Amino acid sequence: MAKTDRKTQILTEATRLFSESGYDKVTVKQLADACGITEPALYRHYSSKEAIYDAVLDSISKRLNYDELFEQLGKTNDVEVLLKSIANHILDYFSENQDVYRLLLYSALRGHTKSKQVYQAIRGTYVRFLYTQLDRLYEMGSIINKNNEMTARCFIGMVFDCALGVTLWKGFQGKQFDPPDVIANNVPIYVRGLTS
Amino acid sequence: MAKTDRKTQILTEATRLFSESGYDKVTVKQLADACGITEPALYRHYSSKEAIYDAVLDSISKRLNYDELFEQLGKTNDVEVLLKSIANHILDYFSENQDVYRLLLYSALRGHTKSKQVYQAIRGTYVRFLYTQLDRLYEMGSIINKNNEMTARCFIGMVFDCALGVTLWKGFQGKQFDPPDVIANNVPIYVRGLTS
DNA sequence: CACAGAAGTTAACAACCACTAACATACGAT
DNA sequence: ATCGTATGTTAGTGGTTGTTAACTTCTGTG
Structure with missing residues (x-):
């Protein structure tokens, strides 16, 4: 396997594992096993566990593509279209990348400065x-006078x-609602x- | 120090430490130091680290007092009063118990079933x-027809x-808004x- | 073919962690 | 006074974890 492929594989598996269990509970051995190699082999590609973690966060922040959404919505005059599109964009993103949100929140709670920054970059x-x-x-x-930053x-x-x-709360919130239905409601x- | 006092002290320190750093990153030694005793002394009061954690979660779920709020609001016919009171109740609670929310979220992300239950009990x-x-x-x-469970x-x-x-995001969200202002907005x- | 470097292995190390055994002391009840 | 219990200590154990040293294997290139 070429070096780049292995590095990517490690990144993918690390993202999955970290988001499932959190940084602390994932051992280097687990990660190595998931990649089908031994622990020392991991260190050929990344200098430390923390370095892998940093790489995961970097890849996450590069994975989002707002341009399409923003260009598409930059000229709409319909509040409903605006809000629905943004909401759907967020929900689509997180349902396609279920691991990401968990990982970011987890890391942020852990006090990891970089992940707070990534989380806030996405959200902000x-x-x-x-x-x-x-x-x-x-x-x-079109809309009434409000503090739009607060509203947003x-x-x-x-x-x-x-x-x-x-x-996160799958099976713990009683009735399970479909996000699109929630948006529609x-x-x-x-x-x-908001409209005047 | 009487047994009960020490047990309470351990609970208090554990709640603080766990919410600051998460279960995994808090060592028994740290907790013992914070209580001014040695590790084995801790085990006189709790049988394991996990037992301390369980006790913390139990104490949290008992700390909330909704009765007052619910009785007070059970008969209001004003949507605004209803929503504002609930919002303020939540914000007051979490600002008085800053550690609780962090701890619950942290634990839930960690996959701890009991903490998911506690979180959902409060939220639910x-x-x-x-x-x-x-x-x-x-x-x-007074209000229009909606799926009220979704709305709530x-x-x-x-x-x-x-x-x-x-x-959680103190200093990471750009401008810092006061929750009461956000509610007011x-x-x-x-x-x-919602009103018809 | 020779060989340099990338990528993998086995074995082991130092640090840490939750937990325990064995022993010490304070103190109220009898 | 003495005993039992609660509460503390010192010292240490077994297991885990991140990481490294030393050695091997594969592979593309002059």
Whole structure:
């Protein structure tokens, strides 16, 4: 196996394992086993366990592609379209990358500065985009006067929490709702509450 | 020091330490040091590290007092009062017990079944109360027809996320908002969106 | 073919961790 | 006064973990 392939494989397995069990509970042996090699072989590719962890976080922050969404939505004048698209984008992303959110939250709770930064980079990007758009819609007279940064942060928070519900609380929240249904139910409340 | 006092002290220190660093990163020695005793002395009071952890979770689930809130709000017909009171109750609780939310989330991510249950017990209680009240307000004609369980879960999710922002993301979310301000900004959006 | 370097192995090390055995002391009840 | 119990200590054990040293195997290149 070529060096690059092995490195990628280690990254993939590490992402999966770390997000499943958290950094501390994953042993280097586990990771090596998952890759089908021995522990010392891992150290040919990464200098330490922490280095693998850093690489995982780096790859995560590069995995998100907002450009498409932002270009698509940059010109809409419909609050409902705006909110629904952002919500769906977040939920799609996290359902396609179920491991990511868990891993980020876990790391952030662990106090890992880098993962806090990554988490906030992802989240902050959504928030900034949304409140910029809300500012624009307000100037157009489409929505009422609010602190749009607060509004945006809360809305994104609600959607993130919903995403967490899907991945983390599976089987622990009583009835299991489909995220799209939740969006369909709740975004209109926001829209009604915001439009003038 | 009497046995009960020491046991309580261990519980207090354990709650603090576990929520700061997570179960895995806290060593028994750290905990013993924090209590001013040696490791074996700890084992006079708790049979294992895991037993201490269980005790911490038990004490947390007993620390919440909803009765006051629920009795107080059980008869209000004002959606805004209802939502604001619930939101403030959650935020007050978590700002008074900053360690609790961190610990619960941390444990839940770690996959600890009991902590998932505790987290969901706390959260679920708020959700059930809110959607019962929303059902009542709907029957009274005060609010529009919605899936009130979804609405409640999303609202509670938004507030929980807000509480997390205060404790976990301090210094990582750019501008720091006061939770009461956030409530004052966002609850009215929900109210406008829900009232008929 | 020779060989350099990449990638893998076995064996082991030092540090750490949860936990325990064995012993010491304070103290209330009888 | 004495005994039992609660609570503490010192010293140490077995197991795990991240990491490394030393050695082997594979492979592409001049």
